[in-house]
Amino acid sequence: MSDSENILLPPWEGPAILLVDLDAFFASVEQLDHPAWRGKPVIVGGDADARGVVSTCSYEARAFGVRSAMASALARQLCPEAIWTRGHFHRYREVSAAIMAILRDETPHVQQVSIDEAFMDVSPTAVNTEHPVAIARRIQDRVAALGVTCSIGVGVSKSVAKIASDRDKPRGLTVVYPGTEQAFLAPLPVRTMSGVGAAAEKVLKAHGIRTLGDMAAADAALLKRVFGKNGAMMRERALGADRSPVVVDDEVKSVSNEVTFAEDLTDRESIEAALATIAAKVGRRLRRKGLTGRTIAIKVRYDDRSVHSVQRQLATPTDDDLAFTPVLYAMIDDLWEPGMKIRLLGVAVTHFETEENSQESLFDASLFDESKAEEAAPLIEDDTKRRRLIENLDALRDRFGDDTVRFGFELRNQGNTTGSSSKNVEDYK
Structure with missing residues (x-):
């Protein structure tokens, strides 16, 4: 220029x-x-x-x-x-x-x-x-x-720049030059603003609030009913007055993987096989990043597209999927019973040993229930043998690719995925 x-x-x-x-x-x-x-x-x-x-x-x-x-x-x-x-x-x-x-x-x-x-x-x-x-x-x-x-x-703000x-x-x-934020935002539909979902939009429209200008002038009590504790913040966003900072944060908050299935999972053997396969990928990512986590979580999307998750704390932080996979098997009882159809499964590990404060999982925390599953024995109980097997598997996959060595359970759902992928930032750090 x-x-x-x-x-x-x-x-x-x-x-x-x-x-x-x-x-x-x-x-x-x-x-x-x-x-x-x-x-x-x-x-x-x-x-x-x-x-x-x-x-x-x-x-x-x-x-x-x-x-x-x-x-x-x-x-x-x-x-x-x-x-x-x-x-x-x-x-x-x-x-x-x-x-x-x-x-x-x-x-x-x-x-x-x-x-x-x-x-x-x-x-x-x-x-x-x-x-x-x-x-x-x-x-x-x-x-x-x-x-x-x-x-x-x-x-002048992240919300204005995003829109x-x-x-x-x-x-x-x-x-959007300083001082012109309100003129820019006011005529836009409320759904334009991050944080206004379909349910919130429906309630706002029922009260005659259709634009961000309307939302900026709305009654504070109504905004609190719609957005809870974030009511005041959403008004500031609608005015272009929020000042949330650009946060330079290179720490990975969680490591996760999820799979959508071409055909719904309907029996426990298929669900456990899928959990083990997904957990193996999460464990491998943890080891690549040098991370050990204390919290594991399962996310499920059912055939009606509803979503539910559970999480539980482990006794010690780990990157060992052969150790925490049996815990996932026990946790699934809080999410599934015969007759239910599962469209998507996800596994996440968070609360890393190096973190001073608890971090949130990639999964929506509002969906979490604390799992009451009992401690489960690792797939291979001898710690030394289990660790040696993991190291050997990682070495083979590093050299020849992730599909070089596969357990029998991984073959159960082979080909039963949609091939779709998400854009979670943690996978790219």
Whole structure:
């Protein structure tokens, strides 16, 4: 950006927050790596014949009505000519890491919230006098040089920057200058604001509150009924007045893995086999990160799409899935009984030994019940033999791949997954 262009920018005083959102990220990386796919509809997601969902799709596919989280079967109906891929997540992590390095080169104040999204604090100071918009434009150019694009929202707060980043895509730059927050936010639907879900939207609309301007002027008692203790905070967000900081936090809060099944699990043997397979992946991730956790959790989504979770504390922190898998077997009694159908299973480990304070799991804490399962014996009771087996398995998988060695129970649900994936940030640190 030239000096003359910089001079023409209106002055910026006070906080300046950027939200950098990578455009159709997974699909963009696929088009980058497959030049023949550029300009064509590309869908990254699970099998349309196995209840998969769309992880993301290119803008060419979006023109047909395809959207993230849509059922793959519906996406195929809307865009039958699309190019499909289950994705190459090691490649997405690689490109994401390169982009996050660019952001941290611009400022140390970066908060990555997912593989394709990060907040940045670029507030002007006596030392940093560069205009926030100039920084945003340079970031877009540097990211584009890698072969993908990003859209950026610029505002005085994280909530304003987040909403602004969604206003113009792809490669959009939406700037909300200090003092214009209320004019920008007021006409927008309440659902635009993070934290306003479908249930809250329904109650607000029933009271005539349809826009963020309406919400900013709403009765405090009503907002408290709708949002609980966060009522005042949501009003501040609607006014563009919240000042939640950009938190630089490289600590992993939890390590988890979850699987959606093409056919519902209906018997205990299949459920235990799935738990063991998922737990093995979590244990391997823990060992790679050098972490041991004291809390384990199970998340279940049933065939009616309702979700429930349980967690329990272990006697000592561990990264040993062969030790905590039998505990998961016992915990499942709090979530399942014969006749129930399970669509998704997840396992998480948190409360790491190195943490001074308790950290929340990736699973929604409001769904947790404390499990009352009794202590269960490890799959192999001899600690030395068990540890030696784990080390040998890890070494083989490091060298030849995760599927090199598999237990018999892992074969029970082989092929019974949708191939869909999430974008949890902890998997990319």
